[in-house]
Amino acid sequence: MSTTSRIIVTDLPWLQKYRPATFNDIVGNEHSINILKNVAKKGNIPNFLLSGPPGTGKTSSIVCLANELYGKELAKRAILELNASDERSVSVIRDKVKVFAQTKVTLPPGLQKFVILDEVDSMVDPAQKALRAIMEQYSDTTRFALACNNEDKIDEAIMSRITKLSFTNLSQEEVALRLLYIIKQENVKYTPEGLQAIIFTADGDMRQAINNLQSTYSGFGMIDEDNVYKVCDVPDPKYIMEMLKRCIRYEVKNVFNAVVKLYGEGYSALDIVQTMMKLMKSASENEIEEDYYNDFLMEIAKTELVIKSGTDSELQVIGLIGSLCDIAKSISKRKNH
Ligand SMILES: Nc1ncnc2c1ncn2[C@@H]1O[C@H](COP(=O)(O)OP(=O)(O)OP(=O)(O)O)[C@@H](O)[C@H]1O
Ligand SMILES: [Mg+2]
Structure with missing residues (x-):
């Protein structure tokens, strides 16, 4: 079936349709x-x-x-x-x-x-x-x-x-609760990974979560991971997590190539660094060990700040991975002594 024939026309924008009318509709x-x-x-x-x-x-x-x-x-x-x-x-x-x-x-x-x-x-x-x-x-x-x-x-x-x-950003569970309600009302087909991908990209912003849910559903008729990342136009977090893990192993060249590839696919420095930041928020000890966590977080946050204040360039991300690899190298040296 072609993508076009799967397009689903929905009536009201869900943001409007599911605007809370009473306190019971509000999460968090x-x-x-x-x-x-x-x-x-x-x-x-x-x-x-x-x-x-x-x-x-x-x-x-x-x-x-x-x-x-x-x-x-x-x-x-x-x-x-x-x-x-x-x-x-x-x-x-x-x-x-x-x-x-x-x-x-x-x-x-x-x-x-x-x-x-x-x-x-x-x-x-x-x-x-x-x-x-x-x-x-x-x-x-x-x-x-x-x-x-x-x-x-x-x-x-x-x-x-x-x-x-x-008010603070909504937790993953709170966003999930409201999304599942809408999914049920609209009879939306989804996979748990697809739902998780919507929650991840929304980062505690329910407006974005509902928008992304509806866009993915209208475009593909099915909420799975691939469709969500296509619609939201953000790099696949699994790929970015792999980059961070490679920084920990200070595989500079490898990560450098990964950045060039992402740039070739049209992602900006901000797309990449913001995805890193979201991953750091939810990273488990298995993914990013505690020894590396604070220093990595600080470097990524600094880069995000610089990019947001006006310099969105591939060089920012390349500089960042250079620093992360350096940090990882000195931490691992310290650990081995
Ligand atoms: N806590 C929530 N529970 C349920 N739905 C929510 C919640 N927050 C936002 N939404 C959904 O997102 C839409 C936008 O929310 P709202 O306008 O209340 O956000 P806001 O906090 O005022 O944002 P902004 O700072 O941009 O004005 C709402 O129409 C609603 O569908
Ligand atoms: Mg408002």
């Missing part, structure tokens, strides 16, 4: 979710800042809180949601957020109007200051849920007036 970050569940029970929302990596459920959990507190009809009048696609200049904050805060809406006792604002860390300083002023001025009638990936970029005065909820 239990501490923060429990706080939100409590607020949902008692009402009286504080101002929130949800911070943490992408695709971990920050926006989803705020939307679940809003669903529980307001219900569909009330939500239309009582909630203002600005998401990443809305402009966030000072004038937009004043025109939209301030105007909404000033608008009179009749609500049941104990409920306030609610503003949901994503990606506050990408808002320029004056816009954050304008937001803070509005939060203060209308604190009796309007509550705010702000979300960000990097809380260091949030105005200190906002931070000090807000209840912070931290």
